[in-house]
Amino acid sequence: MRQLFRFLRPYKASILGILLLIFLQSISSLYLPNLMSKIVDVGVMTGNVGYILKIGLLMLLVALAGVLCSVFAGLLSAKASAGFGQRLRQELFNHIEDFMLHEFDEIGTSSLTVRTTNDVMQVQQFINMLLRMMVMAPLMAIGGILMAVYTDAPLSLTIVFIMPVLALSIYLILHRGFSLFGTIQTKVDQLNRVVRENLIGVRVVRAFDRTADELKRFQLANRELSDVSARAFQVMSALMPLLMLIINLSTIAILWFGGIRVNNGTLQIGSLMAFIQYVTQIMFSVMMVSAMLFMVPRAQASAKRIQEVFDIQPQIVDPVSPSPTPLPPASAPKGLVSFEGVCFRYPGAEKDVLEDLSFQAFPGEITAIIGGTGAGKTTLLSLIPRFFDVTDGCIRIDGIDLREMSQQALRQKIGMVPQKSVLFSGTIAENLRFGREDATDEEIRHAANVAQASEFIDTFENGFDTFLSQGGANLSGGQKQRLTIARAFVRQPAIYLFDDSFSALDFKTDVMLQRALRREAAQSTVILVAQRVMSVKDADRILVLDEGRKVGEGTHRELLKTCSVYQEIVHSQMAEGEIA
Structure with a gap:
């Protein structure tokens, strides 16, 4: 995958803009729970309506700024990922054009077609997700942890027990998903080959009355792709419900222990609400990472297949130091x-x-x-x-x-x-x-x-x-x-x-x-x-x-x-x- 990142070099300015906008969006998201706790602990508890309106207006402005940053970051990431896909497809096609017959036979035209279209699209979608999440998720997670500790250090110990459970759950599911998504791409190649052969040879198929056999070939390839896809998505679909379960159980635990501290007078209600918001943001950042990792197995398999094409060097090349074509001997007729x-x-x-x-x-x-x-x-x-x-x-x-x-x-x-x-x-x-x-x-x-x-x-x-x-x-x-x-x-x-x-x-x-x-x-x-x-x-x-x-x-x-x-x-x- 890293070898393909070179196609992002022309979009360095866009990427820097995305990083800055996502950073500002993350800061605004982390600042909102703090403002909310002030409204509850200061404004609501004392009945200060003016303070509530003042902080509420500030929250509205911060939220609006975060939305604008998110929108512009999305536009820039879409432009950069689309440009990445365009350059990658062009470079891949240019490289394939240099192949001789032996190189085409080595991979197969059906597989080359899939790699130039479907595989590039998989990597492009992953890049689009990566550009938006690679800064937001770490910032939200680290910032959420720091703000949670700042809000109430003893209660933040709950995070110490939550994070290992989350990490282990994600690892077990994604480890299985990686191999299955690699198999999916192979099955896509097989299905594409069957379809291509049938369409090209349709006259022969019908002349020999082999339509039923071709249907069986397609059904077999289609069923194999469907079975592998079903297994892969069954494994990956378990990730989100599991994360939601962990998040809800974590919220219950925080409310339980936080309620005890509120009852003892060592924690204010607004701070408890802010703490829950920060933990939710931490979990949300983990969910964003998991959503990105959901795409990693297929994108990694596609990137590997694309790089395999780039790794094939044409056996027939022009001279290393091309010189002007020498003139033929005077005695040699033209075209001999x-x-x-x-x-x-x-x-x-x-x-x-x-x-x-x-x-x-x-x-x-x-x-x-x-x-x-x-x-x-x-x-x-x-x-x-x-x-x-x-x-x-x-x-x-x-x-x-x-x-x-x-x-x-x-x-x-x-x-x-x-x-x-x-x-x-x-x-x-x-x-x-x-x-x-x-x-x-x-x-x-x-x-x-x-x-x-x-x-x-x-x-x-x-x-x-x-x-x-x-x-x-x-x-x-x-x-x-x-x-x-x-x-x-x-x-x-x-x-x-x-x-x-x-x-x-x-x-x-x-x-x-x-x-x-x-x-x-x-x-x-x-x-x-x-x-x-x-x-x-x-x-x-x-x-x-x-x-x-x-x-x-x-x-x-x-x-x-x-x-x-x-x-x-x-x-x-x-x-x-x-x-x-």
């Missing part, structure tokens, strides 16, 4: 991609996914990569934008090792179309401008024409201003693929990466798009991963992978003669008359 003895192994894996892989992809050419499932095609493509770093060897662009370039400079050179079409909620034009913000309307339409997307965009009533739902759920698979391809064309990069990006297209659209691609990317490097031979047979160079190793390289005709793996793929997909 070179793999030099590249090996790669996923963290925690027992064997390499790619082994001793060497090849070059030249500008103005289409380099296609084909192979069976699990051959390492997508992994190979993911290494170029540095989603992962190579385990051995190196990858160069224009003769420069990727690790010597900043990630921003590297990715500005790349236009990537992922295997799974990813679109964002917004208009079609906004999605295409995701490739390049300053793209003109003409450039967007041109990119859509090249990607063979204009034909369906023009059928929409609003054309490029048609609003897409989250993930492009209101489009077909082929339409989504063509939009993601158009987005890459809008970028006009030096290197195009297509990860099985034509799988949802019919053969006619595939052929037309391949021809348009060759014209559009005539000066760029194109690396194309595909499962279908028809998508790669016209490439300038085809790389054949098998279990992470390069087993063939050449044109379609050359590989038909020299590569048995390629021959098997071709014969499994094409008729004899189509092979040549």
Whole structure:
């Protein structure tokens, strides 16, 4: 928790203002019982109405001052805690944005979502409570004890017996509550994961008629969260009644022993009333602390989970002392991609996914990569934008090792179309401008024409201003693929990466798009991963992978003669008359 307090530094002035206002409020609260005792002992006992009115007016002014201090302290604490939450969320999101795929997999997207929203809110609410109570509760407790002793020292011995009972009660309840609230956050993650998977995969769930099973999964996760929450709140709910019981018993004891002293003439009635007020204030301060401690277990669990995210350092970072990107050798053409003895192994894996892989992809050419499932095609493509770093060897662009370039400079050179079409909620034009913000309307339409997307965009009533739902759920698979391809064309990069990006297209659209691609990317490097031979047979160079190793390289005709793996793929997909 303490590690997150650094986000309160910009609000030092507000915090000092809160401390001052709470101090004044506490002083006013402690002064009121003293004034009340004077009204009773001096004004009421002697029948001095003028004195009663005078002290009563003073009490009214003191109470009003205390209320104003409390209101302004509340406003400042709300502003500071809201600003704390905003800065914490922003910093957490910025940190997550630096994560690579491995870091996302380490925690999980569902858990990251909960930590960025729900957990931050829990800590923010605790900070709001803390800013108001951290001064008031100690001042009220210490001041109440001092004033109680000042009012009647012998009677204040009752406090000596009350405080240990209170402390022990709070400790026993909160000790159990801490562990339960930590478990609650874990169950929230599980519930969020079930909901997210169901919503994302709703088509698959219904297609396989698994709705009943998904309901059971949700019911189980929901019941587990409900059970743990019930146990936690049952434990914590016992705190307030227990405190009230102790306070009431304490009041009875004070009245009993105080009544004896009043009867003996050693204590005045007004002083007894003031003493009860001070003890009540002491108990109230303990109740405030307990209310704050009620939030501590959940806030502590949330803070721990947030700090776990901050403790994860991205494995892929820019050079420590970034220097201007060096110019490529004069002999190296722009966009040349070179793999030099590249090996790669996923963290925690027992064997390499790619082994001793060497090849070059030249500008103005289409380099296609084909192979069976699990051959390492997508992994190979993911290494170029540095989603992962190579385990051995190196990858160069224009003769420069990727690790010597900043990630921003590297990715500005790349236009990537992922295997799974990813679109964002917004208009079609906004999605295409995701490739390049300053793209003109003409450039967007041109990119859509090249990607063979204009034909369906023009059928929409609003054309490029048609609003897409989250993930492009209101489009077909082929339409989504063509939009993601158009987005890459809008970028006009030096290197195009297509990860099985034509799988949802019919053969006619595939052929037309391949021809348009060759014209559009005539000066760029194109690396194309595909499962279908028809998508790669016209490439300038085809790389054949098998279990992470390069087993063939050449044109379609050359590989038909020299590569048995390629021959098997071709014969499994094409008729004899189509092979040549």
